[in-house]
Amino acid sequence: MLNGLNENERQVKDWLATQHEAMLELLCELVNTDSGSYDKPGVDASGEVLKRYFTTEGLTLETVPQSLYGEQIRAMLDHPTSNDRRPIILMGHRDTVFPKGEPQRRPFRIENGRGYGPGVCDMKAGLVMNAFVLAALKRFGGHPGPVLALITSDEEIASPSSRPVIESEARAARAVFNAEPSRVGRKITSGRKGGVFSRCEVIGNAAHSGANFKDGISAIEELARKIPKFHKITDLARGTTVNVGLIGGGQTVNTVAPSAWCEIDLRYVKRKDRDDAVAAIREIAENCTLSGATSSFSIKGEFLPLEQTPEAKALFDLYRAAASDAGFSVSAEFTGGCADSGFTAAQGCPTLCSVGPVGGKAHTPDEFLEIDTMVPCAQALALSVMRLKEGVLPPG
Amino acid sequence: MSTPYFDTQSMLEGLRRWVEIESPTHVPEAVNRMIDAAEVAYREAGARLARVPGRDGRGDHLIARSPWGDGEAGILVLSHLDTVHPIGFIERLPFRVEGDIAFGPGICDMKGGVYIAYEAFRRFLNGRKPPLSITHLIVSDEETGSATSRELIEQEGRRAKYVLVTEACRDGGKVVTARKGVGQFDMHIRGIASHSGSRPQDGRSAVRELAHQILELESMNDTRTGVSVTVGVVRGGTRPNVIPEEAHAEIDMRLPTLALAEELIPKVLAAKSHRDGVKVSVTGGLNRPPYEKTPKIAALFAHARKLAAEIGIDLQDVSTGGGSDGNFTAPFVPTLDGLGVEGQGAHTDQEQILISSLAPRAMLLFRLFETLS
Numbered sequence: 001m002l003n004g005l006n007e008n009e010r011q012v013k014d015w016l017a018t019q020h021e022a023m024l025e026l027l028c029e030l031v032n033t034d035s036g037s038y039d040k041p042g043v044d045a046s047g048e049v050l051k052r053y054f055t056t057e058g059l060t061l062e063t064v065p066q067s068l069y070g071e072q073i074r075a076m077l078d079h080p081t082s083n084d085r086r087p088i089i090l091m092g093h094r095d096t097v098f099p100k101g102e103p104q105r106r107p108f109r110i111e112n113g114r115g116y117g118p119g120v121c122d123m124k125a126g127l128v129m130n131a132f133v134l135a136a137l138k139r140f141g142g143h144p145g146p147v148l149a150l151i152t153s154d155e156e157i158a159s160p161s162s163r164p165v166i167e168s169e170a171r172a173a174r175a176v177f178n179a180e181p182s183r184v185g186r187k188i189t190s191g192r193k194g195g196v197f198s199r200c201e202v203i204g205n206a207a208h209s210g211a212n213f214k215d216g217i218s219a220i221e222e223l224a225r226k227i228p229k230f231h232k233i234t235d236l237a238r239g240t241t242v243n244v245g246l247i248g249g250g251q252t253v254n255t256v257a258p259s260a261w262c263e264i265d266l267r268y269v270k271r272k273d274r275d276d277a278v279a280a281i282r283e284i285a286e287n288c289t290l291s292g293a294t295s296s297f298s299i300k301g302e303f304l305p306l307e308q309t310p311e312a313k314a315l316f317d318l319y320r321a322a323a324s325d326a327g328f329s330v331s332a333e334f335t336g337g338c339a340d341s342g343f344t345a346a347q348g349c350p351t352l353c354s355v356g357p358v359g360g361k362a363h364t365p366d367e368f369l370e371i372d373t374m375v376p377c378a379q380a381l382a383l384s385v386m387r388l389k390e391g392v393l394p395p396g
Numbered sequence: 397m398s399t400p401y402f403d404t405q406s407m408l409e410g411l412r413r414w415v416e417i418e419s420p421t422h423v424p425e426a427v428n429r430m431i432d433a434a435e436v437a438y439r440e441a442g443a444r445l446a447r448v449p450g451r452d453g454r455g456d457h458l459i460a461r462s463p464w465g466d467g468e469a470g471i472l473v474l475s476h477l478d479t480v481h482p483i484g485f486i487e488r489l490p491f492r493v494e495g496d497i498a499f500g501p502g503i504c505d506m507k508g509g510v511y512i513a514y515e516a517f518r519r520f521l522n523g524r525k526p527p528l529s530i531t532h533l534i535v536s537d538e539e540t541g542s543a544t545s546r547e548l549i550e551q552e553g554r555r556a557k558y559v560l561v562t563e564a565c566r567d568g569g570k571v572v573t574a575r576k577g578v579g580q581f582d583m584h585i586r587g588i589a590s591h592s593g594s595r596p597q598d599g600r601s602a603v604r605e606l607a608h609q610i611l612e613l614e615s616m617n618d619t620r621t622g623v624s625v626t627v628g629v630v631r632g633g634t635r636p637n638v639i640p641e642e643a644h645a646e647i648d649m650r651l652p653t654l655a656l657a658e659e660l661i662p663k664v665l666a667a668k669s670h671r672d673g674v675k676v677s678v679t680g681g682l683n684r685p686p687y688e689k690t691p692k693i694a695a696l697f698a699h700a701r702k703l704a705a706e707i708g709i710d711l712q713d714v715s716t717g718g719g720s721d722g723n724f725t726a727p728f729v730p731t732l733d734g735l736g737v738e739g740q741g742a743h744t745d746q747e748q749i750l751i752s753s754l755a756p757r758a759m760l761l762f763r764l765f766e767t768l769s
Contacts, residue, residue, distance in 0.1 A: 193593060197636055209626035209648045210576060210717035220627045220645075221614050227607035236597070243592035244603050245636035250629035253580060253646040257628060262603075263636040265592045336593035 004325050008142035009386055013326065013379045015136050023128050023374050024115070026053060030094070030124045031108040031117035035070070037095040037157045043070025046094045046124075050075075050131060050151060057135040059149075069161040070095065070153030074169075075131070077138050082145040086174040088385050089148050089349075090130040091166070091340060092123050092356070093155035097363045106365065115369040121359020125369045126179025127151060129357060133382045142386045145174060155340050158197060158301025163343055170344035175315060175388060176351040177381060178341040181359035182330070182373070186323075189354040190316065190332035192342055193239060193267040194305035196278055200226065200285035202295040206251060206258035216256025220249045222293040223260040229284045230264055233277055239269035240277055241336070263300070267336050271305060271346070303338035304346040311350035315384075319352055322383035326376045355381055400519045400762060402512075402755040408498060410437075411511045411754070414477075415491045415500035419455075419536075421478040427455030427536045430477045434458055434514070434534055441518035443532075454544045455536035459552070462520065465529025471768055472531050472556035472729075473517070473761075474549065474721050475510040476538035477502075480743045489745050499748045508749045509562030509736020510534060512758035516765060527769035528557060538721055541683060546724055553725035558696060558768055560761065561722040561733035564742065566714050569753070572734035573697050574715035575723055576622065577657050577686030579649035581664055583609060585632075587674045589641035599639025600673040603632040606643040608670050613647060616660060622652040623660065624717065650717045653686050654727070684719040687726035687733070696730045703763040707756055735761060 005013065026049070035046040047063075047070060054061055054075040064072040076087070096102070096119035108117035115125070130149045137143045150169055152162035159166065170176060182188050202223050207216030233242045242264060249260025264281060268274050278299075285297035306312075316332055323330045341353035358373040419430035428450070435458055438445055443460040450456045455478065462470070479502030481489070491500040500507075517530055533552050535545035542549065553559055565571055585606050590599035613625045625647065632643030649664065651657040661682060669676045689697075697713050704711035714734075722733040737757050739749035 195593060195637075208718065209624065209628060210578065210650050210719060213624045213626065213650065213717055216626070218614070218626065220610060220630050223630075224607040224610035224614070224627075227604060228611075231601070231604055234596075241592065241596040243596065243599075243601065243637070243639055244607075244633075245592060245638055245640060246633035247603050247606075247640075247643070248631045250627070250646070253628040254578075254626070254648045255628055256626050257630075260630065263633075265636045267593050267596070336596060337591065338593055 008140060009383055011140040012136045012142060012382050012386065015139060016132060016375055016378045016382060019132055020375050023132055024371065026131065027115065027125055027128045028108045030128065031120050032103045034100060034103050035095050035119065036098055036100055037154050039100055040068065040070055043095050043153045047071060047073050047151065050127060053131050057138055059134060059138060064165050066153065066161045072153060072162055072165045073151040075134060075149040077134050077143065077147040079143055079145045084145045084174060086172055087146040087148040088388060089150050089169060089173045089176045090133060090179065091150045091176055092127040092130055092179040093152040093340065094124065094127055095154050095156050097156045110371060113371060115371045116367065120367055121181040121357065121369040122362035122367065123180055123356055125359065125374060126181065126356030129374060129378045129381060130179050132378050133385065136382055137385065144386065144388050147385060152340060158303060159340055160301065166340055166343045167347055170347040170349040173349050176341065176344040176349050177355050177384065178339060178351065178353040179356040180339050180354045181356045181362065182354050182377065184358060184360050186328055186330045186358065187333050188330055188352065189306065189335055191308045191334045192306035192338055192353065193269055193336040194271065194274055194342055195303045195338040196266040196274065196299060197301040198264045198281060198297060198299045199261060200264065200295060200297050201261045202259065202293055204256065204258050204293050207256045209254040209256055213256065217290065217292040218256050219260035219293060220257040222288050222290040222295065223247065223249060223262060225289055226284050227262065230281060233280050238273060240273055241267045269305060304342035306342045306345045306351060306353055309350065312352065315350045315352045318387055319355065319380065319384045322387060323380040325383055326379035328376050402515060402758040404751060404755050407511065407515055407754050407758065408751060411503065411508055412491050414507045414511055415503050416486065418481065418483050418486055418501065419477055419479050420482050421454065421537050421539045423483055424450050424453060424455040426483060427478050431456050431458050431534065431536065434477060437514060442521040448548060450536060450544065452544055457536055457545050457548055458534045460532040462530040464525045468529055469555060469557040470529030470531060471765060472533060472552050472559045473513050474559055474561045474725065475513060475532065475534045476506060476536065476721065477510055477534050478536050478539050480539050489747065493751065496751050497748050498751050501747060504564045504737065504739030504747050504749050505742035506563055506736050508739065509564060512737060512754060513562045513761055515758045516761040519762060520765060526766050530765055535721065542721055549721050549724045553729050556729050559722065559725040559729050559731040560735050560764060561720060561731060562736040563720050563734050564736040564739050565734040566716060569709065569738050570712045570714040570734065571697065571700065571732055572716055573693050573713040573732065574689040575687035575719055575733065576650035576652050576717045577682055577723060578684040578719040579651060579657065579661055579681060580683045581647040581678050581680030583645040583647060583667065583676065583678050585643045585674065585676050587641055590639045592637045592639055596639065600671060601639050602643035602674065603640040605669055605671060605674045605676065606630065606632055606645060609667055609676060610645065621656060623656055624650045651686050653688055657682055657686060684723035685727050687723045687731065689715065692730040693726065693732065696732050700732060700760065700764060703767065704760055707759050709756055709760065
């Protein structure tokens with residue numbers, strides 16, 4: 001052992017240290033492959049970029065076909081002799097929030113040590129990191145059991161097609177490392193809120209605002225009555241928040257509005273808080289106080305919370321030690337942002353989220369990646385995977 | 397002058413030619429083809445003509461004046477020949493006759509009214525002069541708020557002793573003696589954006605503020621005074637997981653009297669935010685002033701009612717919430733509106749008139765021209 005690393009760990013760490021340029025090259029191609037969540041051909045094309053890399057590195061590939069969204073990709077590094085056959089999952093999504101054509105307008109570029117481009121930190125850099133970690137383990141071994149890179153396709157829209165795949169993989173997994181970006185200052189995630197994304201539609205009755213005002217039933221008025229009630233569900237002390245993020249309605253200025261709608265974003269900390277809050281939202285959304293108005297409610301998407309468990313805490317301690325051996329120190333903080341890690345944690349699988357390279361300003365044109373964090377983050381992740389065999393997390 | 401004869405069949409045929417010239421407000425060259433037809437008709441009848449060129453994407457306005465009474469305060473007949481129906485709508489709603497009903501785009505609102513006013517006016521152009529001069533102002537943009545004709549309407553209105561508006565009559569033949577004023581406003585709200593998951597405490601929701609503002613606006617509705625407020629259109633926010641930075645509303649307000657307008661419009665314009673960090677701004681104002689039934693307007697109606705009785709019509713009047721160009725003149729000159737034809741379904745694919753109303757309504761206008769002094 002040298003500097004706390006065994007020979008095998010040193011090989012992996014040293015090889016990753018030589019891959020900085022190769023990582024940037026793959027990242028550049030990946031960022032420049034347009035992959036907005038609703039652009040299936042684009043999301044699939046970005047998957048091909050990663051599949052080509054995995055094939056070159058000799059890894060086994062499987063895909064889960066999807067008709068509406070991009071396919072899910074499983075790149076498997078097997079370990080036929082391990083006792084614990086449950087795979088360790090390196091998870092990441094390759095869809096972005098951006099509209100079609102964004103990489104043509106804003107291709108990958110590097111300025112003053114930062115990489116820019118759509119999805120550069122959220123989370124294409126994380127996918128590149130996962131791919132190189134898997135390649136390193138394929139070359140040098142040292143993984144304590146099967147390792148699976150799971151690449152999903154629709155996280156930015158709450159994973160409608162990936163969620164069942166993620167949940168089924170998580171049920172059979174030993175641990176999950178999710179490659180969402182670490183935040184500036186080397187912060188990873190100790191916990192995340194759950195989120196429920198819903199829509200309320202109100203129907204009124206159209207009428208000319210001058211000649212037939214009395215015949216009108218304003219869907220906009222009913223919506224305006226509902227909005228403050230939705231907001232009242234917010235309970236900051238519990239960590240429950242409601243945001244009516246989008247509204248629309250009406251026809252013309254001189255027509256009593258026949259319809260109106262809003263989209264509601266609920267965040268909560270504890271799973272037990274979810275049902276009460278959703279019931280309260282539904283109650284308001286489905287019942288009108290304006291005579292003659294009707295309304296309906298639907299849930300459009302959902303993330304589960306990433307709750308802190310003793311196993312997750314142990315996983316963080318393992319990662320922190322590995323990071324230290326990779327030359328950096330990390331801390332963890334709670335965030336209200338949602339991610340796929342909530343789904344895996346809810347299946348009882350120890351989950352560590354935001355182990356990707358450092359970045360910020362996700363979902364904006366200013367999104368950036370600190371490119372010199374790609375190698376150290378890959379090293380810390382590889383060492384963490386290798387050390388799972390040391391019994392930090394007892395199997396079963 | 398002997399009582400003229402208004403021939404229903406020939407008027408219907410003339411009206412048909414006008415209806416078949418489609419003239420949506422937004423297509424100025426189409427409106428001008430319609431204005432051309434009216435100009436030709438008045439030229440042949442012997443009126444003095446002036447044509448005011450269109451601007452800002454609108455068609456021309458036409459003024460047909462009597463050769464007599466130049467410079468004296470007379471009768472202003474107020475009409476428009478633009479329609480709301482788009483080009484090609486005639487395929488869906490062709491001119492057709494079913495019993496006593498004739499269908500067609502703009503036939504009721506208001507080509508029928510313009511046509512009968514022309515028929516009544518032309519009888520004086522080659523006959524005996526009535527006491528007052530007659531000016532028929534036909535504008536091209538009433539359906540979108542008369543932005544390019546308002547000045548002309550007010551200018552001609554100030555020179556007139558009476559204004560007669562040829563909008564269709566209401567509810568089985570009633571004329572209009574009052575219309576609410578129309579206020580229109582845009583409300584913009586700016587809050588502070590933040591991520592609803594990770595930084596909810598940093599945001600100030602513009603949508604939340606807009607909901608408060610809408611409820612305050614709705615509370616100004618008053619069935620007793622007849623004030624109505626409609627928030628017709630709203631939008632706000634960018635993504636569901638972002639606390640909305642901006643929200644917007646379009647507001648329509650109907651005001652029966654100038655006193656109410658002066659009381660309530662400043663309140664709308666002065667709307668204030670309920671929360672630090674959120675700004676509310678409102679633009680707009682009184683788009684059409686209230687058209688109130690003054691004693692002079694009541695007297696004008698009483699005169700029309702007497703004339704109507706002579707031709708067998710029991711004329712009633714009504715107040716309506718919808719605006720017209722009559723709103724622009726009523727505040728300073730006695731204005732009687734709804735003197736056009738009887739019909740229904742304006743602005744729809746069922747727009748129609750009662751053919752049997754053409755002749756008596758033309759006669760009523762004729763008698764007003766003949767007797768007002």
